[in-house]
Amino acid sequence: MKYEQFIKQVQSVAQLSHRQEAERATRATLETLKERIVGDEAKDLASQLPAQLQECLRGREGENGQFFSLQEFYQRVSEKEGTDPSDAATHVRAVFAVLQKAVTPGEFADVRANFSDDDAELFLSGTSLSEVPSS
Template identity: 45%
Template sequence: MKYNEFIEAVAGRVGGSQDEAAVLAVAVLATLAERLTADEAHDLSSELPKALQGPLRGRRSRPAEAFGVDEFVRRVAERAGVGPDRARVGTRAVFATLHEAVSGGEFRDVVAQLPPEFADLIETVPRHTRAPG
């Protein structure tokens, strides 16, 4: 999946602009990098467009942090400059888009590093179609 396709998919799922979708995508990926092992973050980044790889590759030498879904959403909200409800919607949209963008095995590897409480964020979120104009 190309960068613009990824961002358009996130924007369609959150019902927002591409600029907002790009900010949310980077915030979610940077937070996910903190939650994953460095090797897994690197593996995930290798299947994404180059413009989305940086947030995942910044923590190569640090161990994965153990934090729950509420802290994940709080960090996304802080990074993206949005409220917690918007951060939760954005996180779900990015996970759904990741599910489409990377191989099934890679997505399963990512999900395997997250506790069961993340299931609500990982559910597939359909893309919304926008009316022209």
């Protein structure tokens, strides 16, 4: 999936007014995801994303992921994005919905394996995934 398409889909799924909001939400989510998952997994995920997004996931190769709760995930995204935590939660779910369509099923399963069943809402979208076009 190309960068423009990825951002446009995040904007649509999250119902954001401006492209810049979708870019901020995407970068904040991926940077927080990088902190949460095993570093080599972040590198593998980055390899399937557009070059403009790969940098958000690089830099922790060989390191373990940090465990933090789903609420902490939303809080960290909120701080990076400069928005309210409830808005950040919506944005995170939108990014994950697009991410699921942008990478191979196996790669997305590897990302999912870094989260517990308590984090299941990350892997559901308010908008049906069928509404997110495939790459």
